[in-house]
Amino acid sequence: MDWQWLIGRMNLSYLPHEPITMGAAIGMPLTLVAIAAALTYFKKWGYLWREWITTVDAKRIGIMYGSVALIMLARGVFDALMIRSQTAVGGPGGSQLFNTDTYQQVFTSHGVIMIFFVAMGLMFALFNIAVPLMIGTRDVAFPFLNAVSFWLFFAGMILVNGSLIFGGFSIGGWLGYPPLTELQYSPGPGVDYWIWSLQVAGIGSLLSGINFFVTILKNRAPGMTFMRMPIFVWSVLVTTVLMMIAFPILTGSLALLSLDRLMGMHFFTSMGGGNPMMYVNLIWAWGHPEVYILVMPAFGIYSEIVATFSRKKLFGYKTMVIALIAIMFFSFIVWQHHFFTMGSGADVNAFFGIMTMIIAIPTGVKVFNWLFTMYRGRITFASPMIWFMCFAVTFTIGGVTGVLLAVPAIDFQVHNTLFLVAHFHNVIIGGVVFGYIAAITYWFPKMFGFHLHEGLGKAAAYFWQVGFLLSFMPLYALGLMGAVRRLDNYSDPSWIPFFIVSAVGVVVVGIGIACQLLQIAYSIWKRKELHATSDPWDGRTLEWSVPSPAPFYNYAIIPEVSRVDEWWYQKQEGVKAPKDSDYKDIVLPKNTSFGFVIGMTAFVGSGALIWHIWWLVVVSFIAIVVMIIMRTMDDFTEYTIPAAEVMRMDKEARA
Amino acid sequence: MSESAEMIAKRDKVQLGFWLYLMTDCMLFTSLFATYMILRNSTNGGPGGSELFSMGFVLVETLILLTSSYVCGLANLAIHNGRKKEFVVYLGATIALGIAFLTMELTEFGKLIGEGHTPQTSAFLSAFFTLVGTHGLHIAIGLIWASVLIWALYRQGRQEDILRKFSLFAVFWHFLDVVWIFIFTIVYAMGVK
Numbered sequence: 147m148d149w150q151w152l153i154g155r156m157n158l159s160y161l162p163h164e165p166i167t168m169g170a171a172i173g174m175p176l177t178l179v180a181i182a183a184a185l186t187y188f189k190k191w192g193y194l195w196r197e198w199i200t201t202v203d204a205k206r207i208g209i210m211y212g213s214v215a216l217i218m219l220a221r222g223v224f225d226a227l228m229i230r231s232q233t234a235v236g237g238p239g240g241s242q243l244f245n246t247d248t249y250q251q252v253f254t255s256h257g258v259i260m261i262f263f264v265a266m267g268l269m270f271a272l273f274n275i276a277v278p279l280m281i282g283t284r285d286v287a288f289p290f291l292n293a294v295s296f297w298l299f300f301a302g303m304i305l306v307n308g309s310l311i312f313g314g315f316s317i318g319g320w321l322g323y324p325p326l327t328e329l330q331y332s333p334g335p336g337v338d339y340w341i342w343s344l345q346v347a348g349i350g351s352l353l354s355g356i357n358f359f360v361t362i363l364k365n366r367a368p369g370m371t372f373m374r375m376p377i378f379v380w381s382v383l384v385t386t387v388l389m390m391i392a393f394p395i396l397t398g399s400l401a402l403l404s405l406d407r408l409m410g411m412h413f414f415t416s417m418g419g420g421n422p423m424m425y426v427n428l429i430w431a432w433g434h435p436e437v438y439i440l441v442m443p444a445f446g447i448y449s450e451i452v453a454t455f456s457r458k459k460l461f462g463y464k465t466m467v468i469a470l471i472a473i474m475f476f477s478f479i480v481w482q483h484h485f486f487t488m489g490s491g492a493d494v495n496a497f498f499g500i501m502t503m504i505i506a507i508p509t510g511v512k513v514f515n516w517l518f519t520m521y522r523g524r525i526t527f528a529s530p531m532i533w534f535m536c537f538a539v540t541f542t543i544g545g546v547t548g549v550l551l552a553v554p555a556i557d558f559q560v561h562n563t564l565f566l567v568a569h570f571h572n573v574i575i576g577g578v579v580f581g582y583i584a585a586i587t588y589w590f591p592k593m594f595g596f597h598l599h600e601g602l603g604k605a606a607a608y609f610w611q612v613g614f615l616l617s618f619m620p621l622y623a624l625g626l627m628g629a630v631r632r633l634d635n636y637s638d639p640s641w642i643p644f645f646i647v648s649a650v651g652v653v654v655v656g657i658g659i660a661c662q663l664l665q666i667a668y669s670i671w672k673r674k675e676l677h678a679t680s681d682p683w684d685g686r687t688l689e690w691s692v693p694s695p696a697p698f699y700n701y702a703i704i705p706e707v708s709r710v711d712e713w714w715y716q717k718q719e720g721v722k723a724p725k726d727s728d729y730k731d732i733v734l735p736k737n738t739s740f741g742f743v744i745g746m747t748a749f750v751g752s753g754a755l756i757w758h759i760w761w762l763v764v765v766s767f768i769a770i771v772v773m774i775i776m777r778t779m780d781d782f783t784e785y786t787i788p789a790a791e792v793m794r795m796d797k798e799a800r801a
Numbered sequence: 802m803s804e805s806a807e808m809i810a811k812r813d814k815v816q817l818g819f820w821l822y823l824m825t826d827c828m829l830f831t832s833l834f835a836t837y838m839i840l841r842n843s844t845n846g847g848p849g850g851s852e853l854f855s856m857g858f859v860l861v862e863t864l865i866l867l868t869s870s871y872v873c874g875l876a877n878l879a880i881h882n883g884r885k886k887e888f889v890v891y892l893g894a895t896i897a898l899g900i901a902f903l904t905m906e907l908t909e910f911g912k913l914i915g916e917g918h919t920p921q922t923s924a925f926l927s928a929f930f931t932l933v934g935t936h937g938l939h940i941a942i943g944l945i946w947a948s949v950l951i952w953a954l955y956r957q958g959r960q961e962d963i964l965r966k967f968s969l970f971a972v973f974w975h976f977l978d979v980v981w982i983f984i985f986t987i988v989y990a991m992g993v994k
Contacts (some may be wrong), residue, residue, distance in 0.1 A: 210831045288816045356821045402836065402931065411920050411927035412845070413836065419843030419924030428832060513879035647947060734808065775949050781962060 297745020565625025
């Protein structure tokens with residue numbers, strides 16, 4: 147009897163063959179087994195299930211997003227180390243550390259992991275941790291949906307990493323341009339892993355976008371008008387608009403590519419009338435807004451940090467808001483600058499080039515606003531502020547090279563060279579990564595009740611900054627010398643020193659990350675000494691008015707807001723202690739396992755699609771539909787904490 | 802407990818969230834429409850819309866779908882006034898018309914595929930089947946949703962719960978109508994000329 151229908155196209159030849167992938171394929175399961183054994187030994191399974199896996203508390207979900215993203219950061223940097231080790235030794239007469247196919251998988255997974263599972267993960271972590279607290283509410287608008295989003299993100303993360311163990315990953319780069327990613331050239335499961343991990347995580351992001359948009363529109367504390375919201379909240383609002391408009395295009399384009407691959411259709415094939423350039427247009431219509439989705443929350447974070455550590459209100463609040471909205475608008479009409487070389491003619495290229503340059507104006511407004519906020523402020527150089535200073539320099543260099551690339555004539559010269567690679571790392575590391583790490587340091591005490599160690603944090607910032615410059619400045623030169631991206635061997639001996647410096651830079655960044663890991667471990671160990679008060683930075687916004695760590699209900703009494711930086715002014719006027727009659731009953735959502743189960747079913751269903759196990763696809767799809775129906779039928783998803791109990795807990799937390 | 806301020810606020814949030822979801826769905830359809838517009842002449846030497854589409858058939862399909870939307874509106878009035886039996890009849894009619902629409906669509910697909918005009922034939926047919934099929938998939942989901950609503954009415958029967966859930970379905974159903982009007986115009990009317 148033929149059993150192949152049961153397991154689709156799975157067979158043993160998909161197990162890894164190369165030493166480096168075999169190491170990962172053995173190491174990852176062993177790590178999981180070790181974690182499982184530790185959980186069993188310390189009897190923590192029940193705790194994990196009740197307090198984390200089934201939680202719908204935004205702060206907990208945020209911490210889970212952050213933890214996953216930091217682990218993925220380690221993997222992404224390891225990929226980078228592999229790439230730059232190869233290019234360091236890949237010169238004329240040089241050697242091959244691993245074969246080209248593996249090299250291509252490595253740079254693809256580096257890009258995918260860094261964008262989708264590190265940057266997006268950290269971004270959602272910060273949304274969840276900070277937004278409800280900053281707008282003075284107890285949770286997001288749809289707590290259950292929030293859990294579903296996280297578990298979809300988690301499912302996508304397992305798919306990317308699972309490909310390492312069985313089947314291999316895509317070789318098509320982080321955006322997977324066809325026709326290379328079509329069935330004809332990539333028949334294996336790699337591209338399917340890529341499609342479905344992005345698809346599943348992307349739907350999670352889309353749902354989160356809706357969730358946080360509604361949260362900010364509907365859940366703000368009384369008195370908090372739009373122009374009284376903290377700038378971080380503004381940046382999240384603008385980001386969620388981008389998400390809602392851009393992410394469906396990603397869903398659509400991945401679905402079309404998938405139809406090409408699964409059903410032999412001809413959207414992007416080179417035959418049958420397909421049009422590969424249409425894919426490139428579609429994916430960048432999502433992809434360009436996506437980079438602003440990543441960086442705008444970071445802009446919001448810098449605005450909070452600079453104001454807090456300069457002891458001054460933010461310079462130019464209104465212009466900041468206008469700049470955010472202007473960037474949101476322009477980010478949709480620049481996508482074609484990613485392929486000036488497509489040949490759409492001088493008029494079209496000129497339009498997109500000019501639009502791209504215009505974005506530099508609102509961005510410049512922001513940089514000057516931050517600098518003017520610092521001007522005449524009483525600046526404390528705590529580690530978040532160090533990250534900001536590194537950002538201000540790095541990001542500005544990246545912005546300037548971006549304007550260079552926006553000139554079509556220059557772009558024709560450096561298109562798809564390492565100059566471009568240096569540019570986008572310059573803005574993404576300098577803008578996004580530095581910002582999110584600064585934010586983690588800044589809000590860490592609010593989440594856990596103790597600080598991260600300052601000395602190690604500052605050391606990490608300096609190693610990152612120096613490592614960054616060493617890694618990427620040589621790439622600008624190499625790009626101008628004609629080195630294309632994604633290459634593992636080259637014949638020009640004059641490139642060798644540049645590539646070696648770049649590899650050294652990655653090692654220095656690695657030391658920075660080691661400092662951060664050490665920082666986390668050391669701070670947990672010394673958490674008593676590093677104990678944080680409710681307002682450790684002398685903050686300006688509402689989240690610093692609640693105890694640290696923030697209680698699960700966020701606010702015992704919902705605050706009232708009458709100005710920007712409400713908490714700062716309340717402190718100056720003297721904070722009034724709440725009266726007993728101010729406490730009201732609190733309604734909170736109950737924990738549920740549906741989010742986790744739906745996410746895992748989506749994982750099984752996508753795995754089945756990747757391996758063509760059709761019966762399992764049908765079963766998973768039906769299971770998800772049934773679970774959604776069951777959930778919507780349940781009208782008792784909340785519970786109430788009586789006012790007296792709220793008062794008791796609040797007094798205890800403040801004691 | 803009558804409808805408290807919290808309940809109303811919660812319903813507001815759900816409605817806003819659902820409208821936003823529809824707008825994201827609209828973006829998805831927009832990308833499919835754009836794809837179709839670009840590929841509609843890429844027939845790979847095979848037949849184009851003018852040879853394949855029959856306007857009369859599609860017009861009947863369209864009228865059936867529009868009628869289902871009208872009946873859905875009647876169901877809305879009925880549940881607003883607390884006439885549950887009437888509501889079930891109208892919603893049942895909505896489902897029946899939806900099934901008729903879907904059957905016609907699948908018949909058209911079957912006919913095309915039977916004649917050898919499969920989605921694999923050309924980029925134009927890939928785009929056609931995907932755009933129209935995605936709309937059909939939405940209709941199918943709507944049919945499941947409406948059936949669940951009838952089941953929920955018998956299971957719980959509280960008017961305000963059903964009203965809350967039904968109002969979302971109604972918006973969804975009308976939205977699919979609007980999308981279909983665009984399909985009718987762009988795919989069929991512009992295709993046959």
